[in-house]
Amino acid sequence: MRPGTPVGRRVFLGMAGLGAVGILAGAKVQSALGRVLQPVTSASGGLSGLIPGSDTFRIYTVTDGFPSVTDDAYRLKVTGLVNQSLDLTLADLKAMPRTTLVRDFQCVTGWRVPNVRWEGVLLSHLLDAAGVAPGAGALAFDSFDGVYTESLTLSQARRPDVMVAYGFEGGPVSTAHGGPVRLYVAPMYGYKSAKWLGAIKLVNGVEPGYWEQRGYDVDAWVGASNGRHDVPVS
């Protein structure tokens, strides 16, 4: 055997041990770190996402880039089993009764951003404006680039914490966050809150959305789906 101390093996085993401790205790360390870092992360805007382990948004998109339209060109179509189809501009949405929700944003991959402020129109208000026709049992959502899809049952869509959002943290919803208009389904994991919302279609039954076709639960209640036990968002 070669002379000397087996430092290499110790470094290797030490890293493996630290990794195991991190898996077991990381959740606690992270939330403590999140509290400590919150003044920093809320002040530093976009940079905050670069701090490893901090509680910040991660921007996900399933396309080649962010789809983008100007505020003026934006349209939200409400079609399908409705009494009257709607074709709404951003100004039309802003003229409707405004609702503010301040809720945690919880991703199914584990990150959670505390107390995010959303502004917009309750989905139930749009349903009332269009008039739900007989036979409609669910809503199908499309992103305006046509790639992302989502769904809600009619009763889920009527909840008072489900909205079409155009305001985020006091400003507009940025392109990265799904602007100018996105869905916000507070009690469910983030993938239900479809970004770049372009069309709402009233249909007979639930049609599984983009991630649901790839294995995620269709009913995505925070803390009661996808095998997770997070604290519910309400």
Place this chain on the structure above:
Amino acid sequence: MTSPSAEPADSGDLERFDRVERVVHWVNAGLFGLVMLTAIPLYIGSLAGVFGRRHLLVEIHVWAGVALPVPLLLALAGPWGRNFRDDLSRFNRWTRDDFDWLASSARRLRARVGKFNAGQKLNAAFVGGSVVVMLATGSIMKWFSPFPDSWRTGATFVHDLLATAIFVVVAGHIAFAFTHLDSLRASINGRVSRAWARRHAPAWLEEIERAEVLGSQRGESTPRGSLAGSQSRRATADLKANRSVIPPT
């Protein structure tokens, strides 16, 4: 090197890495490149929009990651990995010289460095530990259903933090390669000059030359690491094959 019997071999280059080690290094480097390049848009939100195709990126990231230990384990597994295993044991063992080398530039002067310096040894151990930890945490993130939530959050936390460290270490590794071109060349063709070894790995050179002296004294030449040695080994074999036609003296 002062012994006259070592003179004939003195001119030859030394084999620092054999073919198996070089293949393992570059396959490993390629896989690290894949996981790191795909990690950037997966982690940094503002770049996610530039690259998009998250689903595809995740697949590449995960499968390149799962493949990471494969070249290392394959090289360990068979007789072809003798030099690789030998170098692993060199990475593992630290002597007083290694601690001196690491401690300060003053103490580094008196360190007699072997085949690898303490920085290279640390890098090797770090890469090995990283592969294990990233694979374990990444697996929990990807195939999460059997694990409690808190494990998944913890695994994500560890994966993020260690990824940051890996970017720093790999950037350093590449920077050292491009500021030490002889070493970079050795990772490609496996060879270094004796002058290089005298300067950067004197204790290793000494080890080889001692073996060369012993070999030439015994009339055989098998010092590991000496290309001149393997050349003369072939010559000895030819000699043995032709023994029947050479009249005995």
